[in-house]
Amino acid sequence: MMHQQRSQAWLSSSGDTEDMTEMSRVLAPRLAHFAGVARTEHVTRAAREMNVPQSTLSRAMARLEQDLGIDLFARHGRTVSLTTAGRTFLASVERALAEIDRAAEEIRADADPATGKVAFGFLHTMGAETVPGLLHAFRADHPRVRFSLVQNYGEAMLERLRAGDLDLCLTSPVPDAPDLVARRLDEQKLRLVVPGDHPLATRRRIRLAEASEETFVTLEPGYGLRRITDDLCRQAGFRPRVAFEGEEAETLRGLVAAGLGVALLPPPTVPRPGVVELAVTAPRAVREIGVAWLTNRPDTPPVAAFKKFLLSRRGSLLP
Incomplete structure (x- = not known):
């Protein structure tokens, strides 16, 4: 009962x-x-x-x-x-x-130190060459460590980092937040990409202010490269007139090749026909690449090993 x-x-x-x-x-x-x-x-x-x-x-x-x-x-x-x-x-x-x-x-x-897993996030623009090269070099000494790879834009990766889905991520700009540890690893020069038949295509370098009347194609708001583009244009004294917004740098290059605008982009992995890439002399057009992880989160041995490896590549992260 x-x-x-x-x-x-x-x-x-x-x-x-x-x-x-x-x-x-x-x-x-x-x-x-x-x-x-x-x-x-x-x-x-x-x-x-x-x-x-x-x-x-x-x-x-x-x-x-x-x-x-x-x-x-x-x-x-x-x-x-x-x-x-x-x-x-x-x-x-x-x-x-x-x-x-x-x-x-x-x-x-x-x-497991020898066969464990690292959840690693990185920018789309680093997926074709930079990250494969890093993983190849790391696995020379850690051949059995496994990776779960996530490509996304910076803010989305930081959200997944905070949610515990990622151990580490390569991102830009380098975040500054109390719940994150971030270390600058390298910087990447940005170029003004113009159509091959554009009047500026005969140039090798340009001051960004000279493009103030151009139509721009950019990444969507929230992407790190979009924030950098907006900030560089502001430093050059103008607000870019945006015609198209996308989610991937090579798509923007295609839009430029089609004559739909100009874009500030990092160097391509493979040169693309139909566009000309101009060095920007002013303002200094670069994006910093850094690695970020959660503050006070204990690392497993494989994560600690990969973090140490990434930090050892400061200044030589990019090809």
């Missing part, structure tokens, strides 16, 4: 999230003990196999039944057998314990 009353009390509040969280907290420490007793159907033998005092195990089973409000075992002297409710509960407990074991094995594997 006590068990039935206790069960009704739990069931009456089963829709309440706080009560269900409390139930999980109460039950969780006893699940492995329950599975051990259920497997052996003998408290003494289970206590010996799990290396816990028999009295402790007996009290734990009694308390578990009390908290659930259901009899899980039928007692037969020194032995026990599962009730129907006990068999139903055991099936779920075994699945839960197996999932915990799987998760524990996964995180141990990810932290």
